[in-house]
Amino acid sequence: MLSWLPIVVMAVVAGIDISAGPEAGFLPLVSLGPAFAGLIGTWRRTALIGGVALLLCAGLGVYDGLFDTQRGWTAMASVAGVTLAGVLASGSRMRREAELAGVRSIAEVTQSVLMRPVPRHVGELRTAVSYTSAVAESRIGGDLYEVVASPYGVRVIVGDVQGKGLAAVATAASVLGVFREAAHDEPDLTSLAARLERTVAREEDGEKFVTAVIAEIHADERVTVFLNCGHPPPMIVRADGSTDLRCPPAYALPLGLGMHGGEPPLTHRSRFAPGDQLLLYTDGVTEARDADGTFYPLRERAGLLGDADAEEALEALRGDVVRHANGPLHDDAAMMLLRYRQR
Structure with a gap:
């Protein structure tokens, strides 16, 4: 026209x-x-x-x-x-x-290397991810995610690098590279987090930090172990529709700030059974604001994850976040949804 x-x-x-x-x-x-x-x-x-x-x-x-x-x-x-x-x-x-x-x-191309697609099926689990960049012309930002099937269970990470631009991308690449290797080697999440902490502290020298939540899913025991380093708490949507924010017993410093002291991150466990859904996300989701300045009500919108297809369910939630913001997001928003595969 x-x-x-x-x-x-x-x-x-x-x-x-x-x-x-x-x-x-x-x-x-x-x-x-x-x-x-x-x-x-x-x-x-x-x-x-x-x-x-x-x-x-x-x-x-x-x-x-x-x-x-x-x-x-x-x-x-x-x-x-x-x-x-x-x-x-x-x-x-x-x-x-x-x-x-x-x-x-x-x-x-950079994103395809850094944020490579996660496997849709890992053991008994079905996965879906979503990444919405705050910059309309670029899909690269400081958020990161990964899923690894390790000898100790399915291990996942969702994190957010402080800052923007190429420096944040480089930090995210370092964290993901170490996580992909260490997830197979370290016997527990505490050791895994310590290895990530050393990597960020060594390479960034206090210039940047990374908030992250790491989860280890034991499908045979129907249990998930969490370790939170200054990141928004994961949300479990139960089979009956109720929601459970898995806040840590004590918040630890983000990765890269361990040199400043503070309590080491503590693991905590939660039941995760068939019919439940686990949502990990970055603060770009919960801090999305509407025209009145109201933050996105994630728990109230958990019902949007009801679609039988995990990718469609996550896309429905992502679309709702964008509509709530009524325009481009002010921060990158990454989400990962895990649920048991339907038999």
Whole structure:
């Protein structure tokens, strides 16, 4: 529809000029055609629209008898000048769009390496993940997630790197790399968290920290063990629809801040049986605000996870978060949903 806007505008101007007569002075407004073309079209199409505008301007000038005076030539010069400016602006816009497309492509490749898709099925569990970036043109941010089937149970992590940009991406990559290896080696979550702590502290030297929640799911025992490092508490949606926020017995410092002392993270356990759902998320979800400044009511919206398909259920919740914010989120929002596979 927008591609026809320059033609429609020039046709309207021509009609008004013919109806109002030469004294009204509408002829220079023919230049609106190439002006709009420069905003929405390629430089070639802008030049073509400009050529049509010049022919139309010349025809109307002859019809109005304006070339006997300076007004006709002034109108032609106006159309030619606007056409040239439109061609230059269109070319510049196309170069920026090409550069942005290249950056977006690189960002998507980076994400495919850093945030590789988690397995849809891990043992008895069904998984689904969602990542919504606060930056509309990039899907890369400081949030992270991973699922690993280890000898000690299914281990998952959801975390949030402090800060934004490439530095946050590099920190997230380090944490995920160590987690993917250590999840197979460390016998318990305390040792696993200590290894992640050393990695962040060594590489960031106190410049950045990472909030994270690590979970270890023992499907045979129907139990999940949690370890929370300054992260929003996971939510379990029970089979009867009730919700349970798994707050730690004591909040520990985020990863990377262990050098400042504080209590070490303590593990805590919770029943996790068939019919239950486990949702891990970052603060971009619960801190999404509506126009009145109200935070997203996650527990009240837990019913949106009722779809039989885990991915559809999580997408319904993600869409509700975006609608609540009524626009782009102010922070990245990552979510991971785990439930037992249907038999």
